[in-house]
Amino acid sequence: MPSIQLPNQLNITNRPQQSLLTILRTNRLSGQKAIGVLLDPDKIEQNALINLLTRTAEYPIDFFLVGGSLVTDYLHKELIAAIRSHTSTPIILFPGNPLHIEPSADAILFLSLISGRNPEFLIGQHVIAAPLLKKSGLEILPTGYMLVDSGAQTTVSYISGTMPLPHDKPAVAACTAMAGEMLGLQLMYLDAGSGARKAVSPEMIAAVRAVVDLPIIVGGGINSGEKAYQALKAGADMIVVGNGIEQDPDLLPQLSTVVREFNQSVVRA
Numbered sequence: 001m002p003s004i005q006l007p008n009q010l011n012i013t014n015r016p017q018q019s020l021l022t023i024l025r026t027n028r029l030s031g032q033k034a035i036g037v038l039l040d041p042d043k044i045e046q047n048a049l050i051n052l053l054t055r056t057a058e059y060p061i062d063f064f065l066v067g068g069s070l071v072t073d074y075l076h077k078e079l080i081a082a083i084r085s086h087t088s089t090p091i092i093l094f095p096g097n098p099l100h101i102e103p104s105a106d107a108i109l110f111l112s113l114i115s116g117r118n119p120e121f122l123i124g125q126h127v128i129a130a131p132l133l134k135k136s137g138l139e140i141l142p143t144g145y146m147l148v149d150s151g152a153q154t155t156v157s158y159i160s161g162t163m164p165l166p167h168d169k170p171a172v173a174a175c176t177a178m179a180g181e182m183l184g185l186q187l188m189y190l191d192a193g194s195g196a197r198k199a200v201s202p203e204m205i206a207a208v209r210a211v212v213d214l215p216i217i218v219g220g221g222i223n224s225g226e227k228a229y230q231a232l233k234a235g236a237d238m239i240v241v242g243n244g245i246e247q248d249p250d251l252l253p254q255l256s257t258v259v260r261e262f263n264q265s266v267v268r269a
C-alpha cells in the first residue's frame, strides 16, 4: 500500500442521502417498483441526451445506469456530469470490467456473473477492482448477474465468454438465484441482454421471486409498456430499459407511467 495519503472520496454534493440498497429493500417490502434507464456512453448523442434528461422531470425514473459490455470512447465521466447537471436521479455504474469504474457515480453494480462458469467474471475482475472501489466512495451493490438466453447471442454473452441460462428453464434460474442469495449477494439481476429479441419470461421472474427475498432487477428487450407491466407483475422490483428508449424516446413517458400506476395500485390495495 502507498505511503502517501490520497483523498479518500470525491466531494460530490448531490449524492443520495440514503443508500440505494436501502431504497431498493424498502421498496421491495412495500411492493413499490422502480425503473432504471441504461445509458451507453458510446451511443450518446448530445441533443437526444439533453432531451431525455429534461423529459425525466415530467416522467420521472428512479435510476440511471451507465455502462456497456465493451466501451470504446470512455466517456463515463462526461456522461455522468451531464446527467448531474440536469437531474438529481441517482446514477449506478453497470460495468463490463474494472476500466469502467468512475468514482463520480453514486453506486456500482458489483456483478458476479453467476449464470456463467467463467471465473474471471465470478471473482477474477473483482479482485482487480477491489482496491479502486475501496477508495472510490461508490456504494457497492453486490449483485448476482444472471444472463438468460434470448434467441441470439448478445454482446455480454460474447464478451464474458459465458453461456446464458436456457430461456425456458425457470427452475435452473431459481436454483441459481437461491445459491447467489446463500452466498450473500444482495440483488439479483435477470438480463436477457441488451437489445434482446425475447425478454426474460414472466414464468422465470416468478420462479426466482418465489425463492429469494432480495430485490430483483430485470432487463433486456423490454421495449413496450406491456412487457414492462408483465415483468413487474411477475415479481421484478426494478426494470432496466436501454435500447427501447434509445430507439424510441416516447417510450419513456409510457414506461414511467406504467411504473407509477403500478405503484399507485399497490398503495390503494
Ligand SMILES: CC(C)=CCC/C(C)=C/CC/C(C)=C/CC/C(C)=C/COP(=O)(O)OP(=O)(O)O
Pocket (backbone or CB within 6 Å): 040, 067, 068, 069, 070, 094, 095, 096, 097, 098, 101, 110, 111, 112, 113, 120, 121, 122, 125, 126, 129, 145, 154, 155, 156, 159, 160, 193, 194, 195
Ligand atoms: C468487477 C467489475 C468492476 C467488473 C466486472 C463486472 C462483471 C462480472 C460483468 C459481467 C459481464 C459484463 C461484460 C457485463 C456488462 C453488462 C452490460 C453493461 C450490458 C449492457 O449492454 P451491452 O452488452 O453493452 O449491449 P449493446 O451491445 O447493446 O451495447
Ligand SMILES: O=P(O)(O)OC[C@@H](O)CO
Pocket (backbone or CB within 6 Å): 038, 191, 192, 193, 194, 195, 196, 218, 219, 220, 221, 222, 240, 241, 242, 243, 244
Ligand atoms: O437495452 P435493453 O434491451 O433495454 O437491455 C437493458 C439491459 O438490461 C442490458 O443489459
Ligand SMILES: [Mg+2]
Pocket (backbone or CB within 6 Å): 040, 067, 068, 069, 070, 155, 194
Ligand atoms: Mg453497450
